[in-house]
Amino acid sequence: MRSRGASKEGFYAVRVGRQTGVFRTWGECLAAVNGFSNARYKKFGSHAEAAAFVNSSGHGGGSGHGGASGPGRSTGYHPYGKRSANSSNSSTTRTYPPAGTTVTGRTTVYTDGASQNNGKPNARAGVGVYFGPGDSRNVSEPLCGPRQTNQRAELMAIIRAMEQAPCGPAGETLHILTDSQYSINCLTRWAGTWERNGWRTSQGADVENADLIKTARRMISDRGGAVQFEHVRGHAGIEGNEMADRLAVDGIDRKTQ
Template sequence: MSYRLFVPPPLADTSRDGLLVQTKRGRLFTNIYHIRGGVKKRSQHIAVFVDGACRGNGYLGARAGMGVYFGPRSRHNISRRLDDDGPQTSQRAEINAAILALDRVKSLLDQDRLETDLVVIASDSEYLVTGISKWIYKWYDNGWTNAKGGDVSNREDFEELDELVDELEDDYGVFVKFWKVDREDNEEADELAKDAVADEDSTSDDSD
């Protein structure tokens, strides 16, 4: 099993202090803490939920968006259109949502506004989670050729995400793991991603 893959503790243990994920009314939520009154509360582990959405996926004129969910009413939640420098697809949006999430984590660490040693990126995308935790090592070994002998799709996006994961581990001492969750446990990030493409000119980021 890849060291980048997160395996959650049994649900019976989720109420214990210090565990990454807890349940609230049967739903999953993150346990990132905020700064209140100038006091920084320590959180050894945080989870960030990400998702991508695309209107007209696979067709000309498609519009993709990304959602990053840190927690209820968090100022760090993100709803943003995917840039126009590459294909507008749901898969690219999912990868870039993870990049956005880790960029935000890195920014908080740089500002000394977050203290953590483990970040889990939760996603309902098998493509994202398996791609970055397992397939990417094979892609590096075989020159980024897929099983059919063609070029791996979204190579640049995966490389950027991989470099960011390595940077957080090597330069910040923060490990990053990826967790495949059910779609119903990722509704908040899904809504943020859909909101980003609800209007053609939507580029909102509610952290600004």
């Protein structure tokens, strides 16, 4: 990745967190590390320095934030702003259901978002939704709007999955598997508190991506709560996740077509 010059705003590097990569705003950085045990992050004056921090595997460099990553957490850097599993934790003992399978009233779908040059002015993001091979409900498209971030793409992928799978018979569950713990936490843990606080954080700042979070929450409510989220490790050889990732990355390129 090409290095960039110094920026007055700074570059926020997250080496260990629920999302890793280089971010341009403190709000995005905070969302990636807040509440994550042993998170490691630091602000730099240039993109090159921030990327080097993300790529490094040691604990030197004066980061001063958190410690080593725990089981299942990645310190790798993915060019599309995603976590990449290293060789020591890429395997999984969990068997995940194939996408598109409907068993006892359950439809399984994998969602993913990708952002090229995440956190930079020229960022471009894509959305991927995978119901299964050749499924007409699959989605591969660019993220709409001026804010092209990985987190927004992840949330939009969940929204698109619900749009593509309208409510079925009573009791039918939509099982959404995503590697974005941020999105899951937004929709299942944090949104209630944010709503009570007028969509402001505990520090009084506006909640990042509140528009998409509100939309997704409303859609979940309209479905009668029949949506189940499950976190999967990104880039760990899980077929549905890998296919959703490919659709998301392809969606980025569609923006220039």
